[in-house]
Amino acid sequence: MKVTALLSTFNNEKYINQTIDSVLSQSYEDFEFIIVNDGSTDATKELIQQYKDDRIRLINLPDNVGIARALNMGIQYCQGKYVIKIDGDDIQHPDRFYHQIKFMEENPELSLSKCKFEYFPDNKEIENSLRFANLIRYNQFHKNFPSDSQEISKWIKLYCCIVHSAMIIKTDVLKRYMYRDFVVGEDYDLFLRLDQEGHLMGHLEECLLRVRVSDRSITANFSADFFNIIGYQIKQPALEKFKQNQNIYIWGTGNYGRELINLLESKDWKIDGFIDSFIKEDTKLNDKPIINPEMLRNQNQIKIIIASSTGFFEIIDFLENIGYVSGEDFTMIR
Structure with missing residues (x-):
């Protein structure tokens, strides 16, 4: 059963090889890997093109259009039964695809599910920072906490309790809803819309993803006030x-x-x-x-x-x- 790994990336030359390698080395091998190069101006495109694996399909956008639009571009080409979301600087457990696909097959009522994740620092400075300590103490706990569909439905209305790159989702569902064009929060907006229309979302206890914390993380570059504005737009109704x-x-x-x-x-x-x-x-x-x-x-x-x-x-x-x-x-x- 073929599935789709979906990645959009922008100026990610420092990490892209580690991420791609962690995908191509999966124990579950029957997948396609759609990579949307979102107008990168560094060596990202050239590094991706060095791979000769037939499972990779590279889509090069001439200009940077942002995460939501880039992902929507990639979604059009997804042919697998499920889409597994990949971030360009994260590292997948070798059995991630196997376990998440098995979980979805055993729980056909679910439209989407998440696995547990853990943060890891990009360097010593970040490892010793208050920001990293707070991410471990609060974000990692809160986002790994909801452990069944009922809890996820309760908490998703209050905060984004699903890590985007820990997601596996039915392809037909994702193609029906797509992403709305937010600078950040496009994932939370998707999850809220799914919950509002009664889609069940599940949780797999295994920790199958390592999420890198670096200075280039998108959420590190916006003010708290900006997140208030985006949050209001997403939850406006x-x-x-x-x-x-x-x-x-x-x-x-x-x-x-x-x-x-x-x-x-x-x-x-x-x-x-x-x-x-x-x-x-x-x-x-x-x-x-x-x-x-x-x-x-x-x-x-x-x-x-x-x-x-x-x-x-x-x-x-x-x-x-x-x-x-x-x-x-x-x-x-x-």
């Missing part, structure tokens, strides 16, 4: 519905919360206050009161937007324990 609530508070008074209120008020939201466990009484932010979370007990008149990148699991546990319902009483932008 649900957020516009949530906006109709009265008495909306932002949980978080750090940079995330401060930037978020500016975005929301620019879109005519009425924010009534903030929530923070560590603020003294009578403190205000943007002339709005800051309350302690304990004030939320025994009532759910206050609706909440969570603005915490690292503590949102604990916040959600607290809210659910006092009777708050995700989507109705609280939500997240990104």
Whole structure:
């Protein structure tokens, strides 16, 4: 049974050989490998062309069009039953294809599934950085956490709990939905649309992917405010519905919360206050009161937007324990 490995890449000469080698050395050999060279100006194209493996199909775009459009170009050529997403600087476990295909065949009700992954640093400086430590402590845990379709459906509405390059998806489903043209977040937008239309997404416990953390990672080059804007665009239908609530508070008074209120008020939201466990009484932010979370007990008149990148699991546990319902009483932008 043929499957498709799909990669779009741009100016990736430093890592592209390692990635391609990890694909071509898979124990499951019946696949096609579609590589979209998204207008690279370095030696990426020439390095790919050195491979003489018949499974590789290289599509060279004359200009850089971005991840979503490049992937959509490649999707048109996918002929396998499933598409396995590849990133240009990640490394695949030799049995990744075998295990993910087997999992999908054993669970035909699934449209998509993910495997576990682990981050690894590109160099010593990154290995010793706070950014890498936070990725391991928070992102790796949170994205590996949801372990069945029900949990994934719950959490995907709040944050992107699926690593794009850990994905295997039915080709006919991917061709039906394609990617919308976001600079970043095109994967999260796809997952949300699939969830909204009832597609089941599963989880494979094996760790089959190593995700490189480098200075050139796309997410390292944008501001938090930019991610708020993109997150709002992706979740806009649900957020516009949530906006109709009265008495909306932002949980978080750090940079995330401060930037978020500016975005929301620019879109005519009425924010009534903030929530923070560590603020003294009578403190205000943007002339709005800051309350302690304990004030939320025994009532759910206050609706909440969570603005915490690292503590949102604990916040959600607290809210659910006092009777708050995700989507109705609280939500997240990104």
